[in-house]
Amino acid sequence: MAVLSVMDTAAAAVERLDRLAATPRVAKLALAFQKAGHELALVGGPVRDAFLGRPVNDLDFTTSASPDQILEIVVPIAEAHWEVGRAFGTIAARVDGETVEITTYRSDVYDGETRKPEVEFGDTLEGDLIRRDFTVNSMALRLPEKVLVDPSGGVEDLLAGILATPGSAEDSFRDDPLRMMRAARFTSQLGFQVSADVQTAMTERASTLEIVSVERVTDELSKLLKTDDPVPGIRLLVATGIAELVLPELPAMILEADEHHHHKDVYEHSLTVLTQAIGYEKERHPGTPPDLTLRIASLLHDIGKPTTRRLEPGGVVTFHHHDLVGAKMAKRRLKELRFDNDTIAAVYRLIELHLRFFGYTEGGWTDSAVRRYVRDAGDQLERLHMLTRADVTTRNRRKADHLAFAYDDLEDRIAVLREQEELDSLRPDLDGDAIQRILGIKPSREVGEAYRYLLELRTEEGPLGEDEATNRLKAWWDARHQQPGAGGEPADPVA
Known part of the structure; x- marks a missing residue:
């Protein structure tokens, strides 16, 4: 049976490679390089994926032609081309509406000291394949002959x-x-x-x-x-x-269990949360690209635990404020890894807020608490939903069901408030211009303070309406300026 399986797999791969080689863009490239007297081969991922039965999305070729010669051959048959990888021997082109990359045979290596490889071009297909990373990526299909070249046993390793x-x-x-x-x-x-x-x-x-x-x-x-x-x-x-x-924070989560085993394995828990978050991601947004931000936050959400771990009287292990500590640690690490600012900010917010929901299960939240949850999450609310649900890894089915039902209830309440109050764009009933006009002040720090006061009212009580918000603002302003040391006289009225 094993032999038949191998034979069937190989036969299917040959058929897929034949079909791929016969596609107009591949055939056009193969003929052009052949006429110019240069070798061309489909290489690496596409060949590997043909054996695995996986979709072939990117077409990579390797050739005996130099970068200049590749351009001479490709430009006449391509709708567009790019030379950004020319120094490394790679020319990209769009042929028949599809992007392909063609690279001169290479044999480059690191010198062991610098951060960039020394680019050296090779002269044979076999030499190029042997210098590649893994045997399963070191197979090529010569074109237009359609001959499989596998100098290092990639097929055998792939099937195994x-x-x-x-x-x-x-x-x-x-x-x-x-x-x-x-x-x-x-x-x-x-x-x-x-x-x-x-x-x-x-x-x-x-x-x-x-x-x-x-x-x-x-x-x-x-x-x-x-x-x-x-x-x-x-x-x-x-x-x-x-x-x-x-990511040194990962192995740091492999904590030594205390003798009473009063805490979970944080590392294993984090891997489970990552897996479950990916499940929610696929369930809620099928067919969309992977959500890297959610996955980073899921993996790192508890990295503050080793730092905050305390053994309390009675043998109880606590991790007080690990959410805030972990958010700061994640921010530092992602900055060092040079992630973009948007990703860093989103991961920070998700880790900072990932424990907030568990207060919901301890007692019913008021509408103001729900509004605050939505306001603080901002545009990360959907990710926070998935992370918080994924963070439930208990084997106690009753407890897990209780938490799931509670979060269902929270999401239902958010949906109701969103419909009633335009919750996604939570703003005060009065904007900055109205505040200045009502209080007779110019743009200043006090306008910001008034705005924050009204936003807090909006969060706590819901929409007030313009008239009520105006009355509350004036009362706040009067009380503020009657207090000793409240800042003296108001600013001059707007002319």
Whole structure:
């Protein structure tokens, strides 16, 4: 049965590769390079995915032609082309409405000291394939002959679900240390296991990742988190010590259990929350791109626990304020990894607020408390819904059901208030211009204070209406200026 399975898989892959090679854009490229006297091969991911039966989205080619020669061949048959990767031997082009990338045979390596590889062009397809990261990515289809080239046994490793390097794993990771993180990503993306020598080399050479630019590391980490199941890759990063360099907060969550086991394993809990958040993400927004912000927040939501852990009298373990501490820690880490400001701000807010809901289960919230929850979450409310639900990992079914029902109730109340009060655009009944006109003051700090006072009223009591808001504002202003040391006389009236 195993032989038949392998044969069936190979036959299906050949059929898919034949169909791919026959598509107009691939056939057009193959003929153009052949006429120019240069080799061309479909390489890497597309060939691998043909064996796995996965959709082929990106077409990568490799060629004996130099970057200048690639341009001479491609420009006449392309609707557009880009030379941003020219220094690395890569030319991108749009052919028949699809983007392709064509790269000169390469054999570049790191020198072990700088953060950028030395770009060297090769002269054979086999030489190019052997220098690639993993055997399953080191297969190519020669065009237009449609001959499979597999110098390092990629087909066998692919069918066995093994991630191995074409040569020595140590040499491969010396050539480009980022390949160690790529191994973690492919573990999750393909559902493969790394070979024993790959894991050993990752462990021994983890520190060499420091020579790789932060941007490349962050990009690879993001790709891992965007896979359908990032957990196996994350476990591999932690097990090999790479996480100590990239996200040291992760292994720090593997707390030693106290003798009474009075707290959960924070690391395992966080991985479960990540998995459950991805489930909610797919359930609520099927077919949309992975939500990197939600996934980062889910993974890091409890990173403040190791710092705030306290053993109280009676053996009770507490983590007071771990939400606020964790939000600050996440902000620092994401800044170091050079994530964009919007992502950093969103993750900070989600971690800061992830415990807020649990107060809802302790006693019914007033409408003002619900409004405050929505106001504080802002545009992160939908993500906060998913994170908070995912944060319930108890095995106690009764407790889990109670929390789920409570959150259902909270979302229902938010929906009702949203319909009644335009909750998503929570603003005072009077704007800044009205405040200045009513109080007879110019733009100043006091206008902001008045605005915040009215916003607090709006949050606590709901819409007041313009007349009532005006009366309350005047009463607040009079009381404020009757208090000793309240700031003296009002500013001059607007002329």
